[in-house]
Amino acid sequence: MAGMGLIDEAVMFSPNMPESVNALLQSAVIASRNDKVKAEALFMQAFDLDSHCLQSYFALYKFYFYQARLKESEHFIIAGLEEAARQGGFPSDFHRLYREQSKWDLYANEATLFYLYTLKALAFIKLRLDQKTQAHTILDIMLELDPEDRSGASVIMDLAKGLKEDK
Numbered sequence: 001m002a003g004m005g006l007i008d009e010a011v012m013f014s015p016n017m018p019e020s021v022n023a024l025l026q027s028a029v030i031a032s033r034n035d036k037v038k039a040e041a042l043f044m045q046a047f048d049l050d051s052h053c054l055q056s057y058f059a060l061y062k063f064y065f066y067q068a069r070l071k072e073s074e075h076f077i078i079a080g081l082e083e084a085a086r087q088g089g090f091p092s093d094f095h096r097l098y099r100e101q102s103k104w105d106l107y108a109n110e111a112t113l114f115y116l117y118t119l120k121a122l123a124f125i126k127l128r129l130d131q132k133t134q135a136h137t138i139l140d141i142m143l144e145l146d147p148e149d150r151s152g153a154s155v156i157m158d159l160a161k162g163l164k165e166d167k
Contacts, residue, residue, distance in 0.1 A: 013055040016110060021046045021053045032063060039063065054084055054114045061121060074125045080118045087111040094119055098141045106145055116142070116151040124156050127163065135160055 013022055028042035043063055047056040057080030064073035085092035088111035090104045097104065106112045119142060126135035139160055142153040 013059070014110060017053050017055050018050055021050050021056060024049065025055065025059050028059065028063070032066075036067065052083065052087070054080060054087070054111065057083060057118070058114070061118075065121075065125070070125055070128055074122070074129070077118055077122045077125060081115060081122070084111045084115040084118065088115065090115075094138065094141055094145070098144055101145060107148070107150060113150065116146045116153075119145070120151045120153040120156055123153065123160070127156070127160055132160070132163070 013025060024042050024046035028039045028046065031042055032039035040063065043056070043060050046053070047060060050056065057076050061073045061076040061080060064070070064076065081094075082092040085097075088104075088109065090106075090112070091097050091100070097106075104112070106116055119138060123135045123138040123142065126132070126138060135156075139153060139157050142151065142157075146153055
């Protein structure tokens with residue numbers, strides 16, 4: 001069954017993304033297993049094709065993270081936060097968002113949920129970059145912005161707590 005391999009290889013991104021971007025991201029994921037240069041080029045091609053597609057930011061920051069290219073990952077995390085906030089019509093600065101949280105429903109739509117998920121990724125990157133104070137600040141804010149833990153930030157909170165206890 002030759003078709004089975006394609007199904008097994010596919011990554012589920014958002015169903016609300018352009019098919020052309022999805023096709024490039026799928027090709028990049030497959031290429032990332034053995035040709036990092038080609039994968040990066042495909043990820044960037046998808047991003048360039050539609051820089052408003054939040055899944056392109058996600059794919060790029062995950063790709064760079066897994067390559068241990070943390071600064072590049074952080075760059076696309078921050079850019080993704082800005083784009084999600086632009087699409088959702090709320091401030092991209094999580095400090096301001098925290099101060100004005102009663103104005104925003106961060107469970108309202110794909111852009112707001114992407115923001116929460118990506119903010120969690122920023123906290124994780126900060127931990128990996130040994131910027132623990134910044135990571136803990138983000139995680140404390142995540143408790144307020146995402147009280148239902150839809151982003152799964154509690155996993156990073158537990159990791160951060162474990163790192164603190166190990167010291």
